[in-house]
Amino acid sequence: MDLAGKKIVLGLTGGIACYKAAELTRALIKAGASVQVVMTDAATHFITPVTMQALSGQTVYTDQWDPRVANNMAHIDLTRGADAIVIAPCSADFIAKLAQGRCDDLLSTLCVARPMQVPLLVAPAMNVEMWQNPATQRNVQQIAADGITIMGPGVGEQACGETGLGRMLEPAQLLELICAAFQAKSLAGKKVLITAGPTFEAIDPVRGITNLSSGKMGYAIARAAYAAGAQVTLVSGPTALVAPYGVQRIDVTTARQMHDSVLAQVGGQEVFIAVAAVADWHVSNAAEQKIKKDGASGLPTLQFAPNPDILAAVAALPDRPYCVGFAAESEQLLQHAEAKRVKKNIPLLVGNIGHETFGKDDNELVLFDAQGHTHLARADKNSLAQQLIAAIAARL
Ligand code: CTP
Secondary structure: OOOOOOEEEEEEOOOOOHHHHHHHHHHHHHOOOEEEEEEOOOHHHOOOHHHHHHHHOOOOEOOOOOOOOOOOOHHHHOOOOOOEEEEEEEOHHHHHHHHHOOOOOHHHHHHHOOOOOOOEEEEEOOOHHHHHOHHHHHHHHHHHHOOOEEOOOEEEEOOOOOEEEEEOOOHHHHHHHHHHHOOOOOOOOOEEEEEEOEOOEEEEOOEEEOOOOOOHHHHHHHHHHHHOOOEEEEEEOOOOOOOOOOOEEEEOOOHHHHHHHHHHHOOOOOEEEEOOEOOOEEEOOOOOOOOOOOOOOOOOOOOEEEOOOHHHHHHOOOOOOEEEEEEEEOOOHHHHHHHHHHHOOOOEEEEEEOOOOOOOOEEEEEEEEOOEEEEEEEEEHHHHHHHHHHHHHHHO
């Protein structure tokens, strides 16, 4: 996640989710942003300005008439030079104010007084009934039509004991969406299908064969594609990762399940990115019961049968999407990767430099297409994923 140099005004309104705003502040700063906190009076009942000041490292403002602002125009000064205003948590009352353009406290005045090119993002947080109330829904539609980005809300257990829509999204999800707001929408409206992670081929009910893929690169690409405006479906082998916000994830285990899932989803997709490390074979004599160490047949003998090549199957479709493959080569990347691109009959193949990238947070890539190859220098996988998505968008 990269927000280097971005100035974010973070507004807090009254709601128990204020406690999550503390973690959001830390996450924004860790991603490189500076955070200017502004709180409504109601927000100060849930978390103190002292906490937010300590975390943000900047003076927290709560009052329109704060004498510390020399010209007494905090509502103007705080948004000039800002890259985005984020309201998290955003109460039902504050959404109503935004819908009406009311200016009866510092935060609401500041929102109305912002230059219109400064994006305003809100993370609703309220009880399920408050969220579903027709007045709230009417106000949400109004602010969305006014160009305000609505992040969430999420669904789940609420502080009041009720369950449903209205929970504020988690700080990590908000961070993804805030980063996405700064990215070019180079895949706006496009449908993108991605495979990620390893596959797992059973030997018996408790043992199997898999590989070292963590899924991090594929998930980063899914995140970057969503941030670029695409509708993303991620067919994932077993990983420990949380699905990127806004991405539809389909979980599979074996290569054959991944193949069937991809072929069921591929109709209407405009881009297919095969990032998964798919097992080339499965165990054809997998045991139905656990193989016993001291069983009558002695040491087990495994027999293998080939798995379908998912990328080749998609690339062979008559109305195929734009296909992107990955290659993890342990030697002679340039020759092997280009040969693989031609053999698989795909326009773009991404080579991992070395196979030690598995599980790591950074990577180094080479893009191979009919024109030649382009090196993407070692970087965080999220940043490489953004560069790859830009490269794909430019080739579509
Ligand atoms: N791939 C696939 N289905 C398979 C095997 C691979 O879709 N059964 C895809 C991978 O997701 C990747 C690309 O094909 O995008 C290259 O995979 P790789 O394992 O490097 O190539 P292979 O064709 O399996 O060749 P080899 O293992 O011999 O290098």
